[in-house]
Amino acid sequence: MRSAPSLALALVLASCGASSAAPAAQTQTEAVVIPGPPRPWAELTRDERTAHMTREVLPRMTELFAAYDATRYDAFTCATCHGEGAREHDYAMPNPALLPLHPTGSEGQHQTVRDHPEGVRFMYSRVMPAMQALLGAPEYDASTGEGFSCYAWHPHAE
Numbered sequence: 001m002r003s004a005p006s007l008a009l010a011l012v013l014a015s016c017g018a019s020s021a022a023p024a025a026q027t028q029t030e031a032v033v034i035p036g037p038p039r040p041w042a043e044l045t046r047d048e049r050t051a052h053m054t055r056e057v058l059p060r061m062t063e064l065f066a067a068y069d070a071t072r073y074d075a076f077t078c079a080t081c082h083g084e085g086a087r088e089h090d091y092a093m094p095n096p097a098l099l100p101l102h103p104t105g106s107e108g109q110h111q112t113v114r115d116h117p118e119g120v121r122f123m124y125s126r127v128m129p130a131m132q133a134l135l136g137a138p139e140y141d142a143s144t145g146e147g148f149s150c151y152a153w154h155p156h157a158e
């Protein structure tokens with residue numbers, strides 16, 4: 001039970017130490033290159049997925065969410081996305097604690113945009129493209145419903 005978090009922490013610390021360019025990167029966000037997975041995500045082993053999450057996903061997302069709302073996301077962890085007990089649940093998504101979303105184009109979706117304008121803008125313009133790049137996922141194609149979308153990782157409303 002104890003070894004997994006300390007390994008994750010060691011990897012986080014190692015990656016922080018390695019990237020002395022991090023503060024500079026914050027000031028020139030346009031120029032930041034977001035690394036995708038070392039190979040297609042579907043081909044990665046569980047350990048490789050965990051390593052990519054730890055080295056690339058968590059630090060970048062921590063930075064994004066802190067810039068958006070430092071108070072609300074002052075303790076950003078794997079569990080922020082994956083939910084409490086993530087390890088016990090094999091990091092399965094969706095995390096039931098996330099905001100349930102309605103299908104694209106539905107009235108429910110329009111209501112979510114009206115209820116959470118800033119949150120939706122942040123997710124859509126910052127989190128979604130970053131996460132898509134980090135996973136090396138294809139862009140969402142509305143005609144097929146395939147590709148990366150928020151709806152794939154959030155619980156579904158009704």
Ligand code: HEC
Nearest residue numbers: 008049050053054057058061077078081090091092093153
């Ligand atoms: C910003 C949100 C976010 C954060 C933070 C995050 N993850 Fe993930 N993680 C995801 C998403 C989305 C997927 C689903 C990728 C897929 O299956 O295509 C995922 C997938 C995974 C998987 C693969 C699960 C599977 O079924 O293949 C593992 C393992 C994992 N994450 C571990 C971690 C660990 C460990 C941390 C913390 C170091 C972490 N994640 C932090 C969003 C996140």
